[in-house]
Amino acid sequence: MTEITNTTDLPAALEQFILHWGDMGGVWGVNRSVSQIHALLYVSESPLTAEDIASALGLARSNVSNSIKELLIWNLARRVPVKGDRRDHFAAETDVWEIARRIAAMRKAREFDPALKALSDCAESANGDAAVSPVITKRLQAMLAFTEAADTWYEQMLRVPTAKLSTMVRMGAKLSALIPRNRSNHPPPA
Numbered sequence: 001m002t003e004i005t006n007t008t009d010l011p012a013a014l015e016q017f018i019l020h021w022g023d024m025g026g027v028w029g030v031n032r033s034v035s036q037i038h039a040l041l042y043v044s045e046s047p048l049t050a051e052d053i054a055s056a057l058g059l060a061r062s063n064v065s066n067s068i069k070e071l072l073i074w075n076l077a078r079r080v081p082v083k084g085d086r087r088d089h090f091a092a093e094t095d096v097w098e099i100a101r102r103i104a105a106m107r108k109a110r111e112f113d114p115a116l117k118a119l120s121d122c123a124e125s126a127n128g129d130a131a132v133s134p135v136i137t138k139r140l141q142a143m144l145a146f147t148e149a150a151d152t153w154y155e156q157m158l159r160v161p162t163a164k165l166s167t168m169v170r171m172g173a174k175l176s177a178l179i180p181r182n183r184s185n186h187p188p189p190a
């Protein structure tokens with residue numbers, strides 16, 4: 001774990017949360033400092049300046065500035081004006097469902113959409129290539145159909161109100177009881 005050096009004002013539970021969120025960000029491919037700053041802003045009851053953040057986390061001011069830019073791009077933090085103070089203050093989105101939506105949208109745009117495009121191009125190219133066996137062409141088409149179905153599902157889930165989405169998540173596998181039984185182990189292609 002990355003050590004936070006200036007946490008004299010942070011309770012142990014908050015320090016632990018910030019460190020853990022930083023570690024999770026690292027696993028997800030997000031810079032640890034970006035994740036720690038997001039966690040600090042999330043648990044902060046009032047907007048913080050970059051100096052406040054640097055001091056609380058023991059990070060270099062330049063690291064904080066770059067990390068805040070990344071959080072602004074992800075739309076996970078925003079600038080908040082504070083009366084009588086010309087410095088920029090920052091606050092995080094605190095609705096966990098909205099955080100999840102924003103992270104999912106950015107990950108989809110950066111990772112899933114390019115992969116879907118590449119898979120579509122590969123499947124199309126293989127479809128007309130006599131050097132590619134029909135078995136492989138069929139596998140590529142199946143992968144493309146699955147990926148397109150996942151993309152469609154994602155777009156549909158964006159339109160589900162948070163209260164219903166929360167209920168669906170809590171129901172988990174119980175939702176499958178609402179779907180009529182199908183003899184096939186796999187759903188029909190979309």
